[in-house]
Amino acid sequence: MGGYQVNRKDKERVQVEVVQRVLDEVGTDAQRVEQAVFDTLYEERKRLETEPDGPSKSEQLAFYERMHTRSLRMDVQSQRKALKQITHRFVQEVTGHFDPRVYALSTRLVPVGLNLLLNALSPIKLVQSIPLGMSDLEEQFEVSGHVQRVKSLAQKATLVMVPTHSSNLDSILMGYAIWRMGLPPHLYGAGLNLFSNKLIGFFMHNLGAYRVDRRKKAKIYKDVLKAYAGCSMELGYHNLFFPGGTRSRSGRVEQGLKLGLLGMGLDAYVRNLIEKKVRPDIFVVPCTINYELVLEAETLIADYLKEAGKARYIIEDDEFSKPKVILDFTKKLFSLQSKIHVVLGEPLDVFGNRVDDDGVSRDFRDRPIDRTRYVIKNGIVQLDAQRDGEYTRELAHAIVQSYRKHTMLKTTNVLCHVVFRWLQEKSQGMDLYRLLRTGGAEESIPIPEAYGRIDKVREALRRLADRERVRLDLPLREFETPTLVHYALAHLSSYHRRAAIERRGDRLFHEDRNLIYFYQNRLDGHVAELQAELS
């Protein structure tokens, strides 16, 4: 089965299979079935209480109320039927409306510029207004890393693309990157908020997205999402998801990953082996998305710094919900000739081993590995929840390592790092929150001091980059220090409501320390190595 076209027959097959797997997971034990039904009804009714009124809410409420009333008098058979009905409903909601013809259209549209794309009032209007030719995005967007290997493996196996996540623009950019590399489209679960913007929703569907409503807390719903991803992988559809689960609030590159969805690759692989499929392999492609500025930086870091327990898992009222802000952001970013980099790491098998051009897994000594052996127990290929959970941890570890190695640092990251470290030094002993609130003892850093520190950090980073521990964007690697600082400051003062750092005379003033902290956090995974280099 090819990964390019999702046909109706497959879709129906997946839907039936997902429902069955979720029900199998619950089993036939009367108590478990009852608990699954009641928990789901409780979670859904609770969620609907906070939903705005409308026809959708009324319809859903009526459904769940009806279920609730009936469930009180049900025997276990009827409860299983009810659970099947609810599960089926979830599956219908989740399934995307992928249409290869529209996909071709949408990917032709994307390169003409995000600004146009995002500013358009309707898809129809957009189509009419687009001139043909080279776009801003074409020049200012770069895909690098193991592109050729990924392209070659896409012909041999099912891919699972797992990017870092710092902005809602990530999914659009990944859709574009996949198209530009000439890869077939990938399925991915996009948050409902991406669909709430009608235009972006249009592209989300057509880039292979299916709906994920993160307000739905019922376990059955999460099981549906996992099973849907797993089934689609088994059928050979490439997938994409953000294993960090949500946008990085702190600005750090992800260090802890959600294992549930990640584990579906292994699950699908084992099932493929059991079914003796011709093309059973599933390869995971870690990739980093690197911006000089992050669209939602202000909202994300504010959320991160909220007291524990008050942070939000879902943010619906951020910069991404305001088309004008997105337009402004893209305009500024492009006018500064700023590049967005997507870097593909080495593809991995579902156990975390790297995979070569021919699809052969390799150990650390570059010896070939027969990966089927990992899932053989007592002589036969089989699933084993405990073992497979640990294998998925191995994979997560390998992805995190890859993220670190393929993070492309930008000038804003390094300038903010230097200023933040200097602030900390000048206010030793002050806790983070106070430092961010007050700025500590000094309100500005002399330019020569900043230059000197940047030179040292940059030299250390260059050495790390030479050893392939991290990547450096061209301006960071090549610019003269004053130009580098100028370039970073131009970015920091261009889009955010308030410049994070401002130059006045011969000093740099820290104006928005939360933002400084956010951008410097991108170096967090490299701090130990950086310190070792500096000392």
Add this chain to the structure above:
Amino acid sequence: MTAMTTDLCIVGGGSFGSALAMIAAAQGHRVRMWVRREQQANEINQAHTNGAYLGEARLPDHLQATTDMQLAVQGATVVLMAIPSKSFREVARTVGEHLRGDQLLVHATKGIEAATFARMSQILREETCALKIGVLSGPNLAAELMQGHPSGSVIASPYDEVVHGVQALFSHSHLRVYGGRDVVGVEVGGAFKNIIAIAAGVADGLGFGDNARSLVITRGLSEMAWLGTHLGADVFTFGGLAGIGDLVATCNSKLSRNHRVGERLALGKDLDTILRELKFTAEGVPTTDAVHRRAAAAGLHLPICQAVYSVLFDGKNATGAFGELMRLPVGDELSTLRYR
């Protein structure tokens, strides 16, 4: 004969590896040992003894030894490495040439790689394709195991298959093998206790009594836990067989090589002479060097380790080093652990 017979490969022909091979073979499992020297393999296969390590103790007739790693490893369900830390990586790499992903890979080496500070399980991950990796540790003096005295061990691995597989191999009426998850803790416990055993040997060699040894053991345990938790271990592991259990056995035993190193240091002998006389590997020596460097880099205060290091490598005399330890300021006994 047990109901389930397992193919076990023991890599290493030292005393502990031989003792484990003998226990598993006595249980009816098919055991093959990999040894470096042809002569030793012949002795095990023909005379059924391993004289250099086990004296005249007779090994089971069906216990086979070979110098061919491929032959030893292929076909084994479980591969157990009992190799000194110094040559662990080199041997692991050879094992890696023949290992497959379905095999369970366990080690019983109580040391840390001096050059890299890598734990043995990390080396196994780097040098082989194995994922199902575990560590077997605990108060298991080989001579006592061979005599069939009661003993306890812990097998730690994130994989149930490894824990259950090793328990099935070695558990019998004289050996209780407990399961655990904390690989880091078990490895740190096994390695660090050798440093403390040297310190306890010094105390005994200086003629101090049980109070002094007990002081060394309990403060040593505290340092062990401090280092271990710094590396990600669960503090409770150090209250188990791989922590206090092994520490008590090693520090009280005249059979312990590391304890013997400490005793002879206290008598004023230099390290080279001691190691030459001992003939066997004393893991505590390179481990002290490795831990000392890591502690310095991480800013960890490990005074006993520091004192052992200064006696081993800086030529400080044992009495002076012990005296300095006794003059250190005292604070809250558990402060380093309580606030973690």
